[in-house]
Each structure stands twice: as C-alpha cells, then as structure tokens.
Amino acid sequence: MSVAIRLIGAPTDVGAGSRGASMGPEALRVAGLREALQALGLRVDDQGNLAGPANPWQPPLDGYRHLPEVVAWNRAVFMAVRDALDAATLPVLLGGDHSLAVGSIGAVAAHCRARGRKLRVLWLDAHADFNTSAITPTGNLHGMPVACLCGHGPQELLALSGTVPAIAPHCLRQIGIRSVDAGEKRLVHGVGLDVFDMRTIDELGMRQVMDMALAGLDDETHLHVSFDVDFLDPDIAPGVATTVRGGPSYREAQLCMEMIADTGLLGSLDVMELNPAYDVRNRTAELAVDLIESLFGKATLMRA
Numbered sequence: 628m629s630v631a632i633r634l635i636g637a638p639t640d641v642g643a644g645s646r647g648a649s650m651g652p653e654a655l656r657v658a659g660l661r662e663a664l665q666a667l668g669l670r671v672d673d674q675g676n677l678a679g680p681a682n683p684w685q686p687p688l689d690g691y692r693h694l695p696e697v698v699a700w701n702r703a704v705f706m707a708v709r710d711a712l713d714a715a716t717l718p719v720l721l722g723g724d725h726s727l728a729v730g731s732i733g734a735v736a737a738h739c740r741a742r743g744r745k746l747r748v749l750w751l752d753a754h755a756d757f758n759t760s761a762i763t764p765t766g767n768l769h770g771m772p773v774a775c776l777c778g779h780g781p782q783e784l785l786a787l788s789g790t791v792p793a794i795a796p797h798c799l800r801q802i803g804i805r806s807v808d809a810g811e812k813r814l815v816h817g818v819g820l821d822v823f824d825m826r827t828i829d830e831l832g833m834r835q836v837m838d839m840a841l842a843g844l845d846d847e848t849h850l851h852v853s854f855d856v857d858f859l860d861p862d863i864a865p866g867v868a869t870t871v872r873g874g875p876s877y878r879e880a881q882l883c884m885e886m887i888a889d890t891g892l893l894g895s896l897d898v899m900e901l902n903p904a905y906d907v908r909n910r911t912a913e914l915a916v917d918l919i920e921s922l923f924g925k926a927t928l929m930r931a
C-alpha cells in the first residue's frame with residue numbers, strides 16, 4: 628500500500644455528554660500515532676487540527692444539544708475528509724466525539740457515489756448510535772450519527788453529504804454493540820441494520836463475525852472503519868466517557884483489526900471518543916495506536 632495517510636484532528640466534544648474527547652487528537656499524537664505508522668513504511672502527513680466553535684454546554688433544544696455547533700464541526704470534517712480523498716490520500720479522522728462521523732462518512736459516501744465505487748462501513752462501537760430527537764434520553768448528538776447517515780435526523784446534518792440518506796443501511800455492519808436504548812432497538816430493527824452484538828461475538832467468535840462482516844467485498848469496494856474507542860472492553864480501555872463492560876478483549880480487538888487489514892481495502896478511518904480526562908497515563912491512546920498499527924497491516928504474530 629503506497630497511498631499516503633492524512634491525519635485530521637477534530638478536537639471537540641460538542642456532541643458528547645461529558646467533556647474531554649476534545650483532547651483525543653493530541654493524546655493520539657502523544658502516543659506516537661504518526662511515528663508508529665511511519666515505522667510500517669507508510670507515508671503520513673499530519674495536517675493538524677480543524678477549528679470550530681467552543682462547547683457552549685447547554686441543555687437540549689428541540690431534542691438536540693448544541694446542534695449549530697455540531698453542524699459547524701461536521702462541515703469542517705466533511706470538507707477535510709473530502710479534500711483528503713480528492714488528493715488520493717487515506718483520511719484518518721482523530722476525534723473528537725462520534726457525531727463527527729456524519730461529516731466523515733458523508734464525505735466518504737459522496738466520494739464513492741461520484742466514482743461509482745461500492746461502500747462498506749464497519750461501525751466498531753459499544754452503542755448503535757441510532758438515536759433520534761424523539762427517543763433520545765439526552766439530546767447528545769454523538770448518540771445519533773448512524774441514524775443521521777441513514778436519513779433520520781436534523782435536516783442540517785442530513786443534507787451534508789448531498790444525498791439523503793447519505794448511505795444505504797445495507798452498507799453498514801455494526802460490531803461490538805452491547806448498549807442499545809429500547810426505542811433505538813426498534814429503529815435499528817426497522818431499517819434492517821446488520822448488527823453483530825457482543826452475544827454474537829461470544830457465541831460465534833470474532834473470526835466468524837469478521838468473516839460475515841467482511842463478506843461480499845470486492846476490489847471496487849471502499850472500506851471505511853468508524854472506530855469508537857468504547858468498542859473495547861473498559862478493563863483495557865478506560866479512557867472513554869461512555870464505558871460499557873463486556874467488550875472485546877485485547878486479542879479479539881487485534882484479530883478484528885488484522886482481518887480488516889487482510890482485505891487490503893481500507894480506504895478511510897475514524898478514531899473517536901478517546902477521552903484523556905478518563906484515561907490512565909495515556910494507556911488507552913497507546914492501545915488505540917497499537918490497534919491502528921494492526922489495522923494498517925502490522926503483523927502481531929509470526930505470520931508473514
């Protein structure tokens with residue numbers, strides 16, 4: 628793989644229910660993300676951080692918290708990811724809260740539409756992120772990006788990608804899910820999302836789950852990974868605000884990343900919700916870097 632990687636920092640927590648994900652990009656840099664990827668022989672360009680509005684820390688308005696701020700940040704993310712893809716680089720979005728996936732995946736989807744490429748999105752997360760203003764308990768937009776991408780959400784966010792919905796639900800595979808609100812569950816079933824929850828991983832094992840999640844890819848497929856760090860078990864990854872016990876272990880997470888790398892199709896990546904305010908000596912950022920290395924093809928074991 629000779630394509631250059633472009634790191635894009637999005638230091639904000641306007642979509643989250645706790646402060647601190649705004650420090651995520653810098654924590655990943657301190658943990659040596661760029662150097663780790665360069666050591667694999669990859670070209671890496673860190674374009675620095677995007678700018679956007681401060682977090683006003685207000686209660687919800689009409690079911691959404693900080694909607695204008697979330698829209699502004701998502702516009703910036705959309706343009707940066709679009710520009711990276713137009714420049715034939717591989718964008719890696721350093722979040723930031725997960726609401727920014729609307730802009731990131733919106734740009735990837737627009738890129739694929741313009742070039743007639745297929746899209747597969749792997750959503751690695753403890754949560755389905757399929758809330759809407761009608762059912763959200765909090766109004767936090769980081770719980771809504773998948774719904775927005777599938778056409779359910781505020782018009783300002785739905786319109787970002789140029790087409791509504793930005794992605795067809797059948798493009799998406801959710802992996803690691805273990806916390807879904809009741810109303811959210813109905814919506815997820817209603818749109819027919821492909822969800823590999825933790826029980827499925829327990830019963831079938833990560834290998835079979837990944838075989839299923841990656842089935843049907845071909846050389847014309849753009850593979851996007853949206854990695855919410857709360858996907859991981861909190862015992863190994865305490866540095867997120869929304870921990871849910873019972874996530875993938877270190878080896879399960881490594882296998883997940885390695886199997887994605889084996890496809891050779893990774894085209895874009897989000898690394899989201901890393902929250903240094905909850906972390907212990909930056910170990911979650913270091914773990915994220917370790918897993919990202921595997922995602923880009925570092926063989927952990929003795930396999931050639």
Ligand SMILES: [Mn+2]
Nearest residue numbers: 725752756855
């Ligand atoms: Mn998420």
